[in-house]
Amino acid sequence: MTETVSPTSHTRLLVELDEAARVIGPLWPLGTFIAVNPFWDLRQLGFDGAVSVARMVFGVHGLPGSDYVTEALASGRVTSADVVRAAAELADGTTGMAGISDDLAGWSATPSDSADDVNRQVTKWCAAFLAGKLPGAPDAAFYLSWHATVRFDPGTRALLGRHGRALLADLPNRAEDAIAWCLDELGLDRDGWRRELVTQLAALPGWAGHGKWRSRWAPPGAPGPALDLVDFVAVRLAYDTVWRKQRSAQSASLVPRASIRPQAIHDPRSVPGLSHAARAALATLDRDRASSAWLLAMEHHYRDELLGLLGSTVVEADTNPDAQVVCCIDARSEGIRRHLESVGNYETFGFAGFFALPMRYTALGAEPVDLLPVLLSPAVDMEERAAVGQEDAAQRRLAGEQARAQGGHAFSQTRGNAVAPFMLAEAGGFVAAPILAARTLGPARFARVRGRLSALVAPTAPTQVDADPDRTGMPDEEQALFAETALTTMGLTRGFAPFVVLCGHGSTTENNPHAASLDCGACGGNRGADSARAACAILNRPPVRALLSERGIVIPDATYFVAAEHDTATDTFSFFDLHLVPEQHVGTLARLRDDLARAGAALAAERMIDLDPTVGGEAVAAVHHRSADWAELQPEWGLARNASFIVGPRTMTVGADLQRRAFLHSYDTDVDPDGTALETILTAPMVVAHWINMQYYFSTVDPEVFAAGDKTVHNIVAGIGVTEGAGGDLQVGLPLQSLFVGERGFHEPMRLLTVVEAPIARIDEVIARNPVLRELFGGQWVHLAARDERSAPWMLHRVDGSWVPWDPQTTPAPRNDSPTNEQEVTHG
Amino acid sequence: MDDAWQLTAMTKIEVVVGGEESAAVAELFAEVGATGFTAVSNVSGLGHDGYHQGRLLFNDRNGLALLMVVLPSDRVADLLDGLRALLTSRPGVLMVSDTYVSRPEYFQ
Numbered sequence: 001m002t003e004t005v006s007p008t009s010h011t012r013l014l015v016e017l018d019e020a021a022r023v024i025g026p027l028w029p030l031g032t033f034i035a036v037n038p039f040w041d042l043r044q045l046g047f048d049g050a051v052s053v054a055r056m057v058f059g060v061h062g063l064p065g066s067d068y069v070t071e072a073l074a075s076g077r078v079t080s081a082d083v084v085r086a087a088a089e090l091a092d093g094t095t096g097m098a099g100i101s102d103d104l105a106g107w108s109a110t111p112s113d114s115a116d117d118v119n120r121q122v123t124k125w126c127a128a129f130l131a132g133k134l135p136g137a138p139d140a141a142f143y144l145s146w147h148a149t150v151r152f153d154p155g156t157r158a159l160l161g162r163h164g165r166a167l168l169a170d171l172p173n174r175a176e177d178a179i180a181w182c183l184d185e186l187g188l189d190r191d192g193w194r195r196e197l198v199t200q201l202a203a204l205p206g207w208a209g210h211g212k213w214r215s216r217w218a219p220p221g222a223p224g225p226a227l228d229l230v231d232f233v234a235v236r237l238a239y240d241t242v243w244r245k246q247r248s249a250q251s252a253s254l255v256p257r258a259s260i261r262p263q264a265i266h267d268p269r270s271v272p273g274l275s276h277a278a279r280a281a282l283a284t285l286d287r288d289r290a291s292s293a294w295l296l297a298m299e300h301h302y303r304d305e306l307l308g309l310l311g312s313t314v315v316e317a318d319t320n321p322d323a324q325v326v327c328c329i330d331a332r333s334e335g336i337r338r339h340l341e342s343v344g345n346y347e348t349f350g351f352a353g354f355f356a357l358p359m360r361y362t363a364l365g366a367e368p369v370d371l372l373p374v375l376l377s378p379a380v381d382m383e384e385r386a387a388v389g390q391e392d393a394a395q396r397r398l399a400g401e402q403a404r405a406q407g408g409h410a411f412s413q414t415r416g417n418a419v420a421p422f423m424l425a426e427a428g429g430f431v432a433a434p435i436l437a438a439r440t441l442g443p444a445r446f447a448r449v450r451g452r453l454s455a456l457v458a459p460t461a462p463t464q465v466d467a468d469p470d471r472t473g474m475p476d477e478e479q480a481l482f483a484e485t486a487l488t489t490m491g492l493t494r495g496f497a498p499f500v501v502l503c504g505h506g507s508t509t510e511n512n513p514h515a516a517s518l519d520c521g522a523c524g525g526n527r528g529a530d531s532a533r534a535a536c537a538i539l540n541r542p543p544v545r546a547l548l549s550e551r552g553i554v555i556p557d558a559t560y561f562v563a564a565e566h567d568t569a570t571d572t573f574s575f576f577d578l579h580l581v582p583e584q585h586v587g588t589l590a591r592l593r594d595d596l597a598r599a600g601a602a603l604a605a606e607r608m609i610d611l612d613p614t615v616g617g618e619a620v621a622a623v624h625h626r627s628a629d630w631a632e633l634q635p636e637w638g639l640a641r642n643a644s645f646i647v648g649p650r651t652m653t654v655g656a657d658l659q660r661r662a663f664l665h666s667y668d669t670d671v672d673p674d675g676t677a678l679e680t681i682l683t684a685p686m687v688v689a690h691w692i693n694m695q696y697y698f699s700t701v702d703p704e705v706f707a708a709g710d711k712t713v714h715n716i717v718a719g720i721g722v723t724e725g726a727g728g729d730l731q732v733g734l735p736l737q738s739l740f741v742g743e744r745g746f747h748e749p750m751r752l753l754t755v756v757e758a759p760i761a762r763i764d765e766v767i768a769r770n771p772v773l774r775e776l777f778g779g780q781w782v783h784l785a786a787r788d789e790r791s792a793p794w795m796l797h798r799v800d801g802s803w804v805p806w807d808p809q810t811t812p813a814p815r816n817d818s819p820t821n822e823q824e825v826t827h828g
Numbered sequence: 829m830d831d832a833w834q835l836t837a838m839t840k841i842e843v844v845v846g847g848e849e850s851a852a853v854a855e856l857f858a859e860v861g862a863t864g865f866t867a868v869s870n871v872s873g874l875g876h877d878g879y880h881q882g883r884l885l886f887n888d889r890n891g892l893a894l895l896m897v898v899l900p901s902d903r904v905a906d907l908l909d910g911l912r913a914l915l916t917s918r919p920g921v922l923m924v925s926d927t928y929v930s931r932p933e934y935f936q
Contacts, residue, residue: 011859011910014859014910015852015856015910015913176859373887376888676883680885684886687887
C-alpha cells in the first residue's frame with residue numbers, strides 16, 4: 001500500500017492528467033473573475049469537435065435548444081430562408097475530431113451511485129482547505145493537509161466505514177503516488193488512465209476548474225492556499241476508488257450534471273413556423289447537424305444585418321474634434337461612444353482597456369494587483385503616490401482607510417465568534433436596524449450618505465501615478481515604445497485634439513459575488529481607471545513625447561491626456577488627477593463632463609428598456625437604484641448579447657446603432673503597413689472577446705453545467721467562488737440572472753463574428769503565421785468577414801482559408817427604435 | 829574539458845513549446861527535482877510549421893516559449909519520459925545535450 005511507484009510513471013501521469021484536464025475550463029477566483037471559453041484547450045478540435053467531447057463528458061447538448069430556436073423564429077431573429085441556406089452549407093461539411101476526442105470516442109459518462117457521496121466529501125475538504133481550516137494552511141499542499149486529517153473525519157467513516165477510512169489514511173504521502181495506486185487498484189492500464197482522470201475532473205468541474213487555474217494560470221507564488229489539480233484529483237480518486245472497491249463497482253462514477261434536456265432532444269427539424277422548404281432542407285440532415293444549421297442560420301442572419309449597416313461610403317473624420325475619447329473595446333462602450341458623438345464634436349476610439357500597459361499596480365496603501373489581460377504577464381511595476389506637497393493629506397487618507405478597514409475586520413471577527421454576535425446585537429442592534437432599513441428602502445440615498453461619511457473618515461487626497469523612470473524602472477525609451485505601440489495599434493498617430501481622454505470602465509454593484517465579471521476583462525477583472533491614469537502619466541511626459549516625435553508621432557504641446565472611468569452600472573463618469581490638468585484645458589474639460597453626463601443619461605434610458613421598460617423617464621434614478629440596491633439581481637446586463645468584434649476606423653461604424661453588441665477596436669490600415677497592429681489586435685483583444693463570447697454562449701445553451709446558477713441561493717466559499725446552497729461544487733460560468741429573464745434567454749447564443757476593414761492579403765498573412773487564429777477561424781469558433789477598403793465588397797472567410805463574396809439575402813431591419821439623445825434627464 | 833576548470837558534467841534539456849504549455853513543462857521539471865529553470869517567452873525561429881516571428885505583443889501564451897533546465901544525468905530519463913509523452917499530442921521541440929557547470933550544488 002505505501003510503496004511508491006516509479007518516478008517515470010509520475011511524469012507520464014502528470015502528462016495524462018494535463019491532457020485529461022483539457023475537457024475543463026479554468027475558473028478564476030471571484031476577485032478577478034473573467035469570462036473564459038470553457039473549451040479553450042479543445043479549440044484544436046474545432047467547435048463541432050469540442051461540442052462532441054462536451055456531450056460525451058458532461059451530457060450536454062452544446063447547441064441552442066429547440067425552445068430557443070422556436071422563439072427566435074417567431075421573433076424574426078432568424079428566418080426560414082436563413083435555415084435553408086445554413087442547411088445547404090452544412091450538407092457538405094464534415095466534423096473533424098482528433099486527439100482527446102479519439103480517446104473518448106464511443107465512451108459516455110456512466111452514472112453510478114457514488115458520485116453524490118464522494119462529491120459531498122471532496123467538496124467539504126476543498127472548502128475547508130481554502131478557508132484555512134486544515135492543518136498546515138495556507139502553506140501546506142491540499143493533499144497533505146487532507147491526508148493528515150482524514151483519519152479523524154466522521155463523515156469519511158460514515159461513507160466508507162472504519163476500514164475504508166483507514167485505507168485513505170494509509171495512502172502514500174505524495175499525491176502522485178496516491179493517484180498511481182488508485183489507478184492500479186482499479187485495474188486500469190495506461191490506456192484507461194485518461195478516461196478515469198477525465199471522469200474525476202468532470203465530476204466536479206468547478207473545483208477542478210479552480211485547480212486548473214491554480215496549476216496552469218495563476219502567477220507563480222500567488223498568495224493563498226494552493227489547491228492544485230494533482231492534489232484535487234488525488235483526493236477525489238482516492239475516495240472513489242475505495243468506495244468502488246468496497247462495492248465492487250468497476251464502472252466510472254460520473255453522474256452528468258445535466259442529462260440532455262427535453263427541449264434539446266425535441267427534433268430541431270420540426271420546429272413550428274418553418275416553411276416547407278426549410279423543413280425539407282433540414283430533413284436531409286441528422287438531428288445534430290440540424291441543430292448546427294439553426295445556430296448557423298441565426299449567425300448568418302445577424303451577420304447580414306450587421307454588414308448591411310456598415311456603409312460603403314468613405315466618411316472623413318472630423319479633423320478638429322474638441323476632444324478625443326478612447327474607450328475600452330468592451331461592447332458596452334459602443335453605447336456611450338454613439339451617444340457622446342451625438343451630443344458634441346467628439347471623436348472616439350476603441351482600444352483594450354489596459355491601454356497596452358501590462359502593469360502590476362500598487363495603489364496608495366494597498367497590495368499590488370495585476371492590471372492586464374490574463375494572456376499576459378506583468379512587465380512593469382507602477383505605484384500611486386501622493387501628489388507633490390500633498391503628503392500629509394495622503395497620510396490622513398491612509399489613516400482613515402486603515403481605521404475603516406480595522407472596524408470592518410473587527411465586525412467580521414465578532415460575527416464569526418460563537419457568543420459575541422449576541423452581544424453585538426445587544427450593543428449595536430439599535431444602530432444597525434435603522435441602517436439596514438435605510439439600505440433596503442432607499443439604497444441610492446444610502447449609498448450617497450455612505451459615500452459622504454466615507455469621505456469624512458478618509459478624506460480624499462490628491463495623488464498621481466508615478467511614471468518617473470528611476471522609480472518605475474521603465475526608462476524613457478521603453479515608455480516611448482509603449483506609447484508608440486498603444487497609439488499605433490489604436491490608429492491615433494496624427495490629428496490629436498487638444499484633449500485626449502483615456503476612459504477605462506468598471507461597474508459599481510452591491511452584494512454581488514460576480515462583480516468582477518462586470519469590470520474590465522482587459523484589466524484582469526479589475527476596474528480600468530488606474531490603467532488609464534498610468535497610460536496618461538506616460539503620454540504626458542515631455543521626454544516620451546520627444547522620443548515619439550523622433551518615431552514620427554508628433555503630439556502637439558497643447559494636447560493633454562486625462563484619465564476617466566465609465567461606471568457601466570450607472571453610466572456616470574469619473575475623472576482623475578484633475579489637479580494636474582493645465583489651466584487652458586479646464587473649460588474644455590467642463591464641457592466634456594457636461595456632454596458625458598448627457599450622453600450617459602441617454603444611454604441609461606436606452607439600457608433601461610432592456611432592464612425594466614416600465615421605468616420610462618426615471619431611467620437615471622433607476623440605474624442608480626439598481627447599482628446601490630443590495631437585493632438587485634440584475635444591476636446591469638453586462639456583456640449579454642455580445643455578438644461581433646469590429647476592427648477598423650470609427651468612420652466605418654459611426655452613426656450605426658450596434659445595440660451594445662459589438663466590441664469595437666479602432667484600426668488604421670495606413671499606419672500599419674506590415675500588419676503588426678492587426679496581428680496584435682487579432683491575437684489578443686479578439687481572443688479575449690472570443691472568450692467572453694463563448695462563456696456567454698455555453699452558459700446560455702447549457703446553463704445546468706456551464707452557468708453559475710441562481711444568485712438568490714449563492715454562498716461564497718473562502719472568497720474563491722460560489723456554491724448553490726450550503727455546499728457542493730463551485731459554480732462555473734455566469735449567474736442565470738446575467739443571461740435570462742425568467743425562463744426566456746436574454747443573451748442570444750452565437751459565435752463571435754469578427755469584421756475587419758484591412759487588405760485581405762494582410763489578414764491572410766497574419767492568420768497564416770498564427771496557429772491560434774487558424775484554429776479559431778478554421779475551427780469555426782469565430783466567423784470572419786473582411787473587405788480591403790471602404791468601397792470594396794465584403795468577403796467571407798471559409799473554413800479552408802479561402803474567401804467568398806458576401807451575398808446578402810436579407811434586408812437589414814430598420815434601426816430607428818433607439819431613444820433620442822434629447823431627453824431632459826438630470827444625470828448623477 | 830580541461831580538468832583545471834573543475835567543472836561538473838550535467839545534462840541540459842531545452843524544450844520549445846507553445847507558451848500555454850510552459851506551466852505543464854515546469855511542473856515536470858519540478859517533479860524530477862529541478863530547483864530552477866530558465867524560460868523565455870515569445871521566441872522566434874523556423875520550424876516545420878513555418879516561421880514563428882515571436883512578436884505577439886499582448887499575448888504570452890500563444891507564441892512559442894523556450895524552457896531550459898540543467899540536471900544531474902540520473903534524473904534525465906524520468907523527465908524525458910514525461911516530455912516525450914507531452915510532445916506526442918502537442919507541437920514542440922526537445923533537445924538534450926551534455927553540459928558542464930561550475931556550481932553543481934545549484935543543480936542537485
